[in-house]
Amino acid sequence: MTSERLYRSKQSPFKVLEQMQLDQFGKFDPKILNILVNELSTFSVGTKVELTNGQVGEIVFIDPYSLTRPMVKMDESDEIITLTKRTDLFIENILT
16 A cells, blocks of 8 residues: 555555554454554654645654654644644655
């Protein structure tokens, strides 16, 4: 899901994990999925990301109750966007 395919474009890991959490019943072992989400989110504070609106920022906080929807400090404005409250935005790309 995070790789480019002929039949669909790649998605960010955060969006994929959120979709996996929504679809977990009958598809994924909830214990394993929770471990995966927890482990992947611990490496994300300080990561540069691009949001679906094209803005670039840095992850500054990850809510333990919503690991795929972190707080992002925008580079241009220093505004902090809480993705749990901005359901219209997703992390589109992780920048290196």
